[in-house]
């Protein structure tokens with residue numbers, strides 16, 4: 001059997017594969033990361049790898065999974081090592097990353113994660129826990145009725161939620177006289193740091209007002225993260241292992257492009273990320289909004305339209321001329337909502353996106369992006385539409401993306417496979433689909449369930465646009481719905 005990738009087998013790798021350029025034995029932990037999935041391993045762990053290689057050895061990463069054991073099971077026998085496969089038009093480049101010192105599964109041993117979080121050497125906690133793990137209610141406040149929050153308030157020393165871990169660790173650090181860590185959210189949420197800060201203060205306030213005041217003083221900078229990371233397939237595992245000559249149970253696939261913009265507010269110190277291309281700024285909001293509305297908004301649209309048209313990858317969906325025309329028009333709608341005075345170069349950004357979505361070396365599945373639409377569409381699509389209506393403009397393309405989501409969701413178990421993609425609101429969405437309502441009633445019920453447009457005065461107008469598209473999608477299909485938009489004056 002082929003030997004496993006590990007610290008000892010590393011020496012046997014072919015010269016074409018990059019390996020850690022530092023002595024891993026000298027690295028100490030400085031960062032705890034919550035949600036150590038493929039995105040983190042393709043993005044932050046790669047930046048930290050470069051800092052370690054430059055001699056900043058105090059910033060090794062301890063990774064924790066808040067749910068599944070799969071990353072730990074793959075990485076533990078490999079001493080935390082894994083391969084990053086960077087795939088573009090120039091072929092595939094392999095780099096073995098060593099910045100993750102250990103990975104463990106929080107629910108199996110909550111005390112271990114609390115020990116790591118209270119280690120005085122740990123000065124930053126980063127998170128990629130996905131939108132839904134922020135546990136917000138429909139108005140964006142902490143969902144105090146959520147079972148994890150209820151449990152964490154009842155048993156603070158065995159937390160389940162990120163909120164429970166962070167607040168308990170901050171309380172223990174304060175009691176021990178240890179400086180608080182800086183908390184850096186790396187999820188695709190607008191003002192991700194401020195949002196998390198608000199939720200943590202709300203959570204701490206339910207434990208003790210004095211603790212809330214302490215949490216309020218903790219720094220939570222916002223950040224914009226960007227790198228496309230398709231889920232690894234068995235074919236990827238086999239191909240990479242063959243090139244390595246060693247078995248890697250979980251290599252991570254990504255593109256050459258990578259971007260990270262961070263608000264520079266780290267009272268307990270930070271690695272010198274800016275030496276490796278990270279943009280340290282005062283206010284990340286304009287970058288974040290551009291990324292969420294142009295990249296992620298287009299991504300979700302390409303996913304739902306692609307699923308309706310039978311395309312299984314982003315490159316195939318975006319390669320469909322009718323969908324490409326639609327996305328180009330959607331970009332024009334969204335672009336007009338971005339701040340004009342923030343120095344954003346939206347034209348080059350869109351040109352780069354076009355190239356990235358056309359990358360056929362990445363098989364980025366439309367079904368992967370389709371997950372969790374109810375959590376993603378507010379900041380990717382609905383926000384742009386509300387801004388457009390505010391300034392007296394139409395939002396017809398944006399609202400077709402929402403209608404395509406609803407249509408794709410209701411076709412699951414019919415023309416699309418059951419479970420092709422999932423959503424935290426699935427129980428409600430399935431009940432709505434099963435009741436066979438007219439498009440207007442379906443749309444109203446979905447807006448209620450997902451909290452789209454909240455109490456905005458434009459909500460009825462948005463619902464109306466979505467309902468008209470949904471009606472067309474149901475009656476005549478995607479091609480007709482797209483054709484009805486062609487030639488519309490933006």
Ligand code: CS2
Nearest residue numbers: 225226227228296299368369
């Ligand atoms: C994608 C993102 O799955 C999705 O929802 O839109 O993960 C996207 O690939 C990243 O945000 C790119 O940085």
